[in-house]
Amino acid sequence: MLAAVYKSPKKEDTYLYVLKRDDFSQVPEPLMNSFGQPIFVLMFNLDKRSSLGIADIEKVRADLLAQGYYLQLPPPTESMLNELTTQKGKK
Template sequence: MICAVYKSGRRADTYLFVKKRDVFDDVPEPLMEMFGSKTLVMIVPLSKRDHLGIADIDKVKVALVEQGYYLQIPPPQINLLEQHKQELAFKK
C-alpha cells in the first residue's frame, strides 16, 4: 500500500494521508477547507514501513481503506506554566 502525505498550509504540524497523489475525492469538503493549501511532503510505501513519526501506522492503513484518507493532527500542547502552578499548589 502506497499513500501520499500532504502538509497543511493553514495548520501547523497537520498532515493528510491519501491513497493516491493529488486525489482528494474521499476527503470531506469541510476538511479540505480547514486544511487550506496542500504541499506534497512525500509518497510513502506503507507496506515497507513498520512505523510513521507520531502516527500509528495501523490506524493510517485502516483509515485509508475504510474512509480513503487519514488526518494527522499534532498532540495537544502542554501548558508548562499551568502544570508548574498546579504542582506548586500541591506542595503547599
Template structure:
C-alpha cells in the same frame, strides 16, 4: 500500499494522508477547506514500514482503506507551568 502525504499551509504540523496522489474525492469538503491548499510532502510506502513518527501505522492503513484519508494533527501543547503548579498543589487562594 503507497500513500501520498500532504502538509497543510494553514495548520502548522498537520498532515493529510490520501490513498493516491492528488485524489481528494473521499476527503470531506469541510476538512479540505480548513486544511487549505495541500502541499505534497512525499509518497510513502506503508507496507515496508513498521512504524510512523507520530501516528499508529495500523490506524493510518485502516483509515486509508475505510475512509480514504488519514488526518494527522500535532500533539496538544502542554503548559508546563500549569502542570507543575498542579503537581505541587499550588493554589492562588
C-alpha cells in the same frame, strides 16, 4: 499500500494522507477548506514501514482503507498553567 502525504499551510504540524497523489475526492469538503491548499511532502509504501513518527501505522492503514484518507494532527500542547500548578502541588 502507497500513501501520499501533504502538509497544511494553515495548521502547523497537520498532515493529510491519501491513497493516490493529488486525489482528494474522498476527503470531506469542510476538512479540505480548513486544511488549506495541500502541499505535497512525500509518497511512500506503508507495507515497507513498521512505524511512523507520531502516527499509529495501523490507524493510518485502517483509515486509508475505510475512508480514503487519514488526518494527522499535532499532539496536544501542555498548558504552562497546568504544568506550573502541578509543580507547585509537588512541593
